[in-house]
Amino acid sequence: MGQPHLFNPLSIRGTTIRNRIWVSPMCQYSCEQHDGVPDDWHLVNLGKSASGGAGLVFAEATAVSPEGRITSEDTGIWNNDQAEAWARIVRFIHSQGASAGMQLSHAGRKASDYRLFDDRCGTTKPVAEGGWKAVAPSAVAYPGFDVPEALDEAGIDKVVDDYREAARRSVGAGFDVVEIHAAHGYLIHEFLSPLSNLRTDRYGGSLENRARLLLRIVRSVREAIGEQVPLFVRFSATDWIDDGWDEKQTAVVAGWAREAGADFFDISSGGLTNGIFISLEPGYQVPLADFVRKEAGVAANAVGLITTAEQAEEIVASGRADAVMLARQIIRDPNFALRAAHELGADIEYWPRQYQGARWPAQPTNIRVS
Template identity: 60%
Template structure:
């Protein structure tokens, strides 16, 4: 089996290793215009400099109403595209593949960011909030009630993802991830707990998966045949009668046929207060299960914090890549340190830092 620092190739792209940066929201656009800032350049650039193979930018809204908070990044206009281009170029210049996660928050949009304001829940209209959208008019606990999307509006959602994917390619990103996890819009369509529609987008699994598959096909067409397309799933809602690993595997196989290349397996986010058994690598078994059942490449994420732990996930064949979040926030150079601890001699230390290299 390969190890953590062996390369991985998807379509026409080769990643220098299998230790990747998970998308992590920064809530750092004070102008509220969706344009990434110098913070994003330094944040993502540091992670690329630190040796990761893929750096995925945070959940980036495909439309203004798709932002989680007013301070989120976007990719629905040319100003945002131009700002992202500078960041993608720098990430690529450090040897990492720049990726971006395209998202629509649905009923979990228009919320206060997790830092900078002590309030929780939905931002009032008179403070810059907006009407949220969802498959059904069912609110996330503590948030404002969303408006159910009309059937005629759904092609606009698909088009927004496709248009953002085109901008991502023009900005220089080498990979696009479709966000269908954590209780956001595409996950809301997938789960029977949040989707009570009685049309072609609700009810049986093939109907609830229809919007996601249309998005994947549209994104694949938008980026062309060479760029990898990932999908992030929450493999389970951790609630009885909700979304589960078996449905995830079924839809992952369908999404692979629609043009997706690898599936980033997380969990939760749809239901407030779900009891999640947190612990080291607590979601790895979900990635392993989806990968085996659907016969698709997968990435594992969730409390992976040590080099040996990350390497074991790959060497044991439980996933094709691992994504780290908080551990990389604590130490952006974790990949360089991990290689040293695992006895791997990396050729991509930044030359400016060579005198600090472990001997």
């Protein structure tokens, strides 16, 4: 019996990722000083997934500018102090044999929110409490939030510059992979969707125009990171609303993004507005990844209610995705990859030596109890 598909390495440009079990970016809202600098929480949160056997560990959605944060407690990478703090975390991830990914984000009209575990989450934090004026493609509010300011051409140029400089700092901090966040109702997704982009200039209207910001960012980031660093794009493949953004448009734009310098596509869904109905079932977003992957002829991963080793293996083995990203399941079980290797009979060499006494299957061993 050969190695399970989940445990075949994957090489993209100059990076080889040891397996196909990847950790999705997950917001922590834990920069208590409001300075965007990751701290010990971020080190432990990401480090335990690396020691747990994941192939690629993504940092949370990290803002390219102060106004690009979802909340004032978000991480950032718009200055060198933040980059130095990230470098410490990357070094630990690498020490465990995993690859490190940075997701670059701008929250757009969903910025200046309260963090998830605050009862006021889903409303705009006022300037008097440390909030700020959000920006968007059009002056159309996300439900529950204040009306954002529509970006002018100079503001759009600044966004592109912010992504480029954040990408440069990410590579300088040692990240192996850079991802552009174009999903979940944040700024780039807002430009892509006709429901939130009502512009009449060269950034609105046609699909080519609505994709212009993303493609400018892809080209700018590719130039900043060089030819050896893999570049991912995360898409929401559908708004789950009639006449909104959908998987067909996603596939077309993914093809354009590949031509502009992107390598791999991270397929999620939703987030542009609230009050929508999604029928949640195991792997409910896998068909979206499968469609984009085959329609555009690109490499893509699947995410969303992937919870067992057998399910993850089937997704990759069947060719519906090139890898899987796990979020909540990794929170529940940071050692998911190690357990999956045991359950699927994979031959791996990256069990942490400190944990060898607990390796499956159980073996008689001498353990010193202090």
